[in-house]
Amino acid sequence: MPEIIDDKAQHVVPFILSLLSEHQKAQATSSNPPPFFIGLNGVQGAGKTVLVDILKETLTSPPHNLPTVVFSLDDLYLTHDDQVALARAHPDNPLLQHRGQPSTHDIPLAKAVFDSLKHNKPTKIPQYNKAAFSGQGDRVPETEWAEVNTDASHPVRVVLFEGWCVGFRPLSPEVLQQKHAAAVEALKTATPQSPYRGRLGHNTLSSVTTINEALRQYDEITAQLDAFVHIDALDPLYVYKWRLEQEAGLRASRGSGMTDEQVRHFVDGYYPAYELYTDTLRNGVFTGVKDDWRGRQLRLVVGEDRKVRDVIKI
DSSP, X not given: OOOOOOOSHHHHHHHHHHHHHHHHHHTTTOSSOOOEEEEEEXXXXXXXXHHHHHHHHHHHSTTTOOOEEEEEGGGGBOOHHHHHHHHHHOTTOGGGSSSOSTTSBOHHHHHHHHHHHHTTOOXXXXXXXXXXXXXXXXXXXXXXXXXXXXXXXXXXXXXEEEETTTTOOOOOHHHHHHHHHHHHHHHHTOOSSSOOOOSGGGSOHHHHHHHHHHHGGGHHHXXXXXXXXXXXXXXXXXXXXXXXXXXXXXXHHXXXXXXXXXXXXXXXXHHHHHHHHHHHHHHOTTTTTOSSXXXXXXXXXXXXXXXXXXXXXX
């Protein structure tokens, strides 16, 4: 796998520090100011993890020295038992047969963690083991979760919350139906010379409606973010290549990993959501959930080589 050389932090760090400074000034007179919440969305394999590591290193080091916690939407997946129950309750919905899509996360748990961090209370950060149950995954026992805010004199000042569908916003039933119908038509009229490369058209409207309805709960998390960074791809289909490279790297370093066919099947389960919700990310995730939102989102458009091609402040 090609080494990911970060060229994103040079754009993101100044953006975050500027908004963080405003936040600190606005909270200067508060006796118990909330931390600064950053949401970060990135197509799988686009370099999100590298950027998050650099952001945390920057914020926790001099001259900032800000206690920072990083966790992922992936840490909030349902327990294995609950995921199995969800799959059985929707046997005809292939999008719910494995973790990943909206409705496979524990949103009440997410809200509880956010609320506790917001009020600077001692907070256990959930953790998830993707390797459990032969790769089906399960939540790590709560006794093993790391706890933050145990020292009241040094509370967490920045929360970095990242994930592949962080910031996804539900569509109206009309828009959802239009996008689905267009995908079905594209699949129907595809030819070898002009193939349909998406996955939305292979799923029923009922299946994607279940995902869309579940996503409404996620708005309560989006509304609590103070800033948002979106690593976008010129072509979302790059995710297949990037994930294939990642797994090839894992096979080389660990001696195990998904086969190419398994990777494609895995990404197929996520891809309909990229087709449905990327436009909303590009237009601004805070529309309708925050009043003072302009200037709080940064969009980095990357090419197939993962390098930044465009930087857009929304």
